[in-house]
Amino acid sequence: AQKVTQAQTEISVVEKEDVTLDCVYETRDTTYYLFWYKQPPSGELVFLIRRNSFDEQNEISGRYSWNFQKSTSSFNFTITASQVVDSAVYFCALSEASGGYQKVTFGIGTKLQVIP
């Protein structure tokens, strides 16, 4: 069975600090995808990134970066120079192809508060 663990339930940082959100996953499949979503206080889910299991290259998008390590089954998310607008709940998710459809499992989320 697939599983996603986000051990940090809440994190508080002061603006301009860097912060890393951890995500550890479990799967038996060799082909799978990992996602990160942001949920601001308004409630909608905003897609941030998708990474497939064959691509371990780290990715950077502005102040956001992601570190995918298959050896430790982790897909961590770092925000550099955090800003108040980064305050949100962040979800990591794992997607497998199961019985011909996309089975997605979410972590419980990490609530990030950036203090001005």
Add this chain to the structure above:
Amino acid sequence: EAQVTQNPRYLITVTGKKLTVTCSQNMNHEYMSWYRQDPGLGLRQIYYSMNVEVTDKGDVPEGYKVSRKEKRNFPLILESPSPNQTSLYFCASSDRDSAGNTIYFGEGSWLTVV
């Protein structure tokens, strides 16, 4: 514009009064699903549908029904809502043939059962 539309966005209802949360997508996606989000539990799948007239239970189906009579619509039905169904609900859709497909979420429906 690719969209998943849920209605109502906000609802307060009373225990036992049947309600339906509608979901519609304009992307001709085969796969649709419903999630509920609760503090400390993340998003959990309630039901999913692989195509018209094909539905199946997710991880937390108790107390819910769904139907898929048309490809674009996937309503969530609470026949007799109870307070433990107070939650934030998301409808989602995607193409079904790959685990890497983009998942499109609706804006969420805040449901309170008193």
